Amino acid sequence: MARSGKPTRDKILAESKDLVFQNGFSGTSIDQILEKAGITKGAFFYHFKTKNALAKALIEEFALEDIHHMNAALTKTEGLNGDSLSRLLQFIQEFINMMSGLGDPYSCLYASYLYEPNQFDQDILDQITDTLLTWRKTMEKLINNVLKEYEPQMEIDVQSLADHILVIFEGAFIISKGYKGKDLTAEHLKHLKNYFTLLFCKKK
Amino acid sequence: MARSGKPTRDKILAESKDLVFQNGFSGTSIDQILEKAGITKGAFFYHFKTKNALAKALIEEFALEDIHHMNAALTKTEGLNGDSLSRLLQFIQEFINMMSGLGDPYSCLYASYLYEPNQFDQDILDQITDTLLTWRKTMEKLINNVLKEYEPQMEIDVQSLADHILVIFEGAFIISKGYKGKDLTAEHLKHLKNYFTLLFCKKK
DNA sequence: AACTAAACAAACTAGTTGGTATGTTTGTGA
DNA sequence: TCACAAACATACCAACTAGTTTGTTTAGTT
Structure with a gap:
């Protein structure tokens, strides 16, 4: 097994929630989430299919x-x-x-x-x-x-x-x-x- | 003078309002508005600068x-x-x-x-x-x-x-x-x- | 009839979008 | 120690985005 992915997943959820409240859902781009969460696209789409x-x-x-x-x-x-x-x-x-x-x-x-x-x-x-x-x-x-x-x-x-x-x-x-x-x-x-x-x- | 632009402008406002309520503002693309209003991009940006x-x-x-x-x-x-x-x-x-x-x-x-x-x-x-x-x-x-x-x-x-x-x-x-x-x-x-x-x- | 400006139409552009393909690192159990 | 899968990273792509450029139509004015 690799290291636990839960912290990353939780970070994505927390940061994207904040962003959604400021920009709306469709106004929030995945790239914005990546930047705020300090991760890459690979990590994001590993945790969420879409x-x-x-x-x-x-x-x-x-x-x-x-x-x-x-x-x-x-x-x-x-x-x-x-x-x-x-x-x-x-x-x-x-x-x-x-x-x-x-x-x-x-x-x-x-x-x-x-x-x-x-x-x-x-x-x-x-x-x-x-x-x-x-x-x-x-x-x-x-x-x-x-x-x-x-x-x-x-x-x-x-x-x-x-x-x-x-x-x-x-x-x-x-x-x-x-x-x-x-x-x-x-x-x-x-x-x-x-x-x-x-x-x-x-x-x- | 050309023909009045008010009907077009009003159509844009009416259709885009509907779209915004369904998709949110940033979820509404200008192309969507053009299609629903039956106009072209030139018409839209003639009436609204941005x-x-x-x-x-x-x-x-x-x-x-x-x-x-x-x-x-x-x-x-x-x-x-x-x-x-x-x-x-x-x-x-x-x-x-x-x-x-x-x-x-x-x-x-x-x-x-x-x-x-x-x-x-x-x-x-x-x-x-x-x-x-x-x-x-x-x-x-x-x-x-x-x-x-x-x-x-x-x-x-x-x-x-x-x-x-x-x-x-x-x-x-x-x-x-x-x-x-x-x-x-x-x-x-x-x-x-x-x-x-x-x-x-x-x-x- | 010639002119003019408003009111459009069509094609284009530079940048952004969500999503993918493929590779690399990490930890752990056999 | 080494296999192996989970947990990422990097590079890329096709579609779409807001906005622009350039050209055409329309209807009053002279």
Whole structure:
């Protein structure tokens, strides 16, 4: 056997992710990646058969981390299972904490890909949909548990309300970029927390 | 004089906008634009000095329409100036109506550009920031008027709350794309309307 | 009818693109 | 120690890229 290729592969993934967020996927050339990663073309195409294979690896890694964050927040708030509302609110608070320390605007690979969808194979786009659906299912459960104990102040569609957290994430990322300042996600998640608090102020 | 070049220029703008939303800006080649618009390279570079000049023209047109929509909704709700809250709510309702009939997910050029910012000159990115600031100022005014009459149920930051409508717009566009179904913006704007309604349920 | 400038068309160029073919180094187990 | 495969490096290519050059058509003006 030769030496391990994992450091090289990881370097390619890390550097190309940064480049994609700055230039877009098709705006990122392989030569740029080689230069930033300090490798050659042979090394790149040893680890990734095509440029699209890199795209797939990138989104797989990103989705894995994403769902991992979601599950971590779920686990952290498991103790509050008794009060369904504080569980939901604390779940959101976990992400407020997570995004609070952030300097530069955060970037999401889903949004990056979805604004040039023709560049990617179908399975890549499907993976994004799957991850969104996982989020939706999780949020629906949390909300439905609240609905057992609380009477919502307004008529709401659970699925739409479940999606709303992702909407705020993605939107906040973009607006943060638009203002070129620091990331604004935390403060916008607070509005979601407010919304939930006001919506479920009355027990059944 | 020769015949008017406006139809050609407009065709270039319309077709290239579609292409950019499918392929991204750097993923859209000039040759692709020529084919879709049914013109030649000479015609293209007669109307736009560089590809980046096209990018600028595209964002200028998009921002103009955007602000025009905003002002139209403002004008339409001017009659409600007496009740500041219903004015704010009806302002949002105008966009709910606008986005309700939509089939395919809507696309925003700001988001498209901001996810490959290195492809564009600074003045293009500045134009995006300016437009966001115009939205912010408008929303701040509407909200501040409400705050004169109403006591908010929770402590809120006006600027952040003003930005929140754009956050929901942009986020809803992306999530809609992710689900590959129809546009979901209208239903997410309803959550914003709910939020405002609950937040300002008590007069001073 | 001759002229003129705007509005194109066609062919070209220099550089870049993703991808390949072929060779070389590296570590490790028999 | 030597075989051998994994992990690279180098040189190359065909296709495509944005942009240019040069020539032609079109429609008002005089």
